[in-house]
Amino acid sequence: xxxxxxxxxxxxxxxxxxxxxxxxxxxxxxxxxxxxxxxxxxxxxxxxxxxxxxxxxxxxxxxxxxxxxxxxxxxxxxxxxxxxxxxxxxxxxxxxxxxxxxxxxxxxxxxxxxxxxxxxxxxxxxxxxxxxxxxxxxxxxxxxxxxxxxxxxxxxxxxxxxxxxxxxxxxxxxxxxxxxxxxxxxxxxxxxxxxxxxxxxxxxxxxxxxxxxxxxxxxxxxxxxxxxxxxxxxxxxxxxxxxxxxxxxxxxxxxxxxxxxxxxxxxxxxxxxxxxxxxxxxxxxxxxxxxxxxxxxxxxxxxxxxxxxxxxxxxxxxxxxxxxxxxxxxxxxxxxxxxxxx
Ligand code: UD1
Numbered sequence: 001x002x003x004x005x006x007x008x009x010x011x012x013x014x015x016x017x018x019x020x021x022x023x024x025x026x027x028x029x030x031x032x033x034x035x036x037x038x039x040x041x042x043x044x045x046x047x048x049x050x051x052x053x054x055x056x057x058x059x060x061x062x063x064x065x066x067x068x069x070x071x072x073x074x075x076x077x078x079x080x081x082x083x084x085x086x087x088x089x090x091x092x093x094x095x096x097x098x099x100x101x102x103x104x105x106x107x108x109x110x111x112x113x114x115x116x117x118x119x120x121x122x123x124x125x126x127x128x129x130x131x132x133x134x135x136x137x138x139x140x141x142x143x144x145x146x147x148x149x150x151x152x153x154x155x156x157x158x159x160x161x162x163x164x165x166x167x168x169x170x171x172x173x174x175x176x177x178x179x180x181x182x183x184x185x186x187x188x189x190x191x192x193x194x195x196x197x198x199x200x201x202x203x204x205x206x207x208x209x210x211x212x213x214x215x216x217x218x219x220x221x222x223x224x225x226x227x228x229x230x231x232x233x234x235x236x237x238x239x240x241x242x243x244x245x246x247x248x249x250x251x252x253x254x255x256x257x258x259x260x261x262x263x264x265x266x267x268x269x270x271x272x273x274x275x276x277x278x279x280x281x282x283x284x285x286x287x288x289x290x291x292x293x294x295x296x297x298x299x300x301x302x303x304x305x306x307x308x309x310x311x312x313x314x315x316x317x318x319x320x321x322x323x324x325x326x327x328x329x330x331x332x333x334x335x336x337x338x339x340x341x342x
Pocket of ligand 1: 085087125126127147151179198199200201203215216217218219229230231272295297298299
């Protein structure tokens with residue numbers, strides 16, 4: 001059975017393609033390579049022994065999208081990752097974010113509708129909850145005004161999907177990710193930030209390897225046990241596996257509603273300082289860091305109520321913080337070795 005993975009050469013997409021292929025699915029990737037490399041397809045082949053089909057294509061191009069879906073009309077489901085995701089950049093270039101993230105979703109849904117492809121898994125984010133009033137946050141928590149255009153595209157996309165599902169011609173599972181980190185155990189795929197990373201873990205590993213001078217810890221006056229902000233970090237491989245479960249749930253007609261939403265986290269929150277300590281422990285490196293003021297738009301603390309995903313999907317995150325940091329560090333070391341050999 002063939003699954004379409006948009007954004008399949010990206011960070012979460014590539015790990016999901018690996019898990020799908022390990023479970024026997026055939027995969028077609030669509031990616032415009034705006035934030036990823038074509039070599040990722042080779043790496044996926046090295047890991048799984050199978051080469052996914054690859055279509056270089058921008059989903060903002062409606063005609064090309066339709067032609068591609070027509071060509072692959074035998075797909076039984078779609079996992080849609082392709083999107084821009086830099087929060088700061090989205091504040092600078094909101095229209096680019098709306099045009100890209102919303103335009104590509106609409107084009108894709110129209111093409112799927114035309115060829116009667118009904119199973120859709122969407123890559124959403126816990127950013128839709130803002131700062132929740134109660135923790136852990138469940139799927140029932142009220143959504144809040146998005147802090148950034150990026151966050152708003154996730155909220156709007158969920159609305160578009162809900163409305164489309166109401167036509168009776170689409171089933172959707174929306175997966176709200178907490179903070180995905182880490183890399184594949186082979187260190188052949190991982191996060192590949194372009195330029196200076198925004199996110200904590202790539203910044204940590206790049207500082208430790210000497211690409212960055214020092215890490216800034218944003219905010220020390222949060223209402224948490226050590227004053228730094230808390231997130232629910234989840235291993236990207238655990239996250240990828242949840243997508244396979246979601247696809248199987250749809251293919252087995254096991255969904256209970258045509259639009260379902262699941263939190264994907266571990267249920268555990270860690271502060272920035274705890275993440276740094278875990279990194280120092282597994283890498284044996286002392287990290288250079290300094291404390292600075294809060295980053296604009298950051299929330300204080302969030303972690304997931306995972307009970308619905310655990311019970312309904314029968315899925316649970318297995319890998320702990322040290323495994324996450326270990327794999328992230330192995331990946332950075334592999335990247336640095338690769339770059340030296342070039
Ligand atoms: C961010 C986005 C989120 C998005 C996700 C994916 C915001 C408010 N949220 O999550 O919507 O889905 O990225 O890209 O931007 N930190 C430091 N120093 C750094 C970097 C981060 O102290 O150099 C801290 C942050 O303040 C935060 C934690 O580390 O407390 C995690 O930050 P990050 O990895 O950027 O993820 P989020 O901000 O949670």
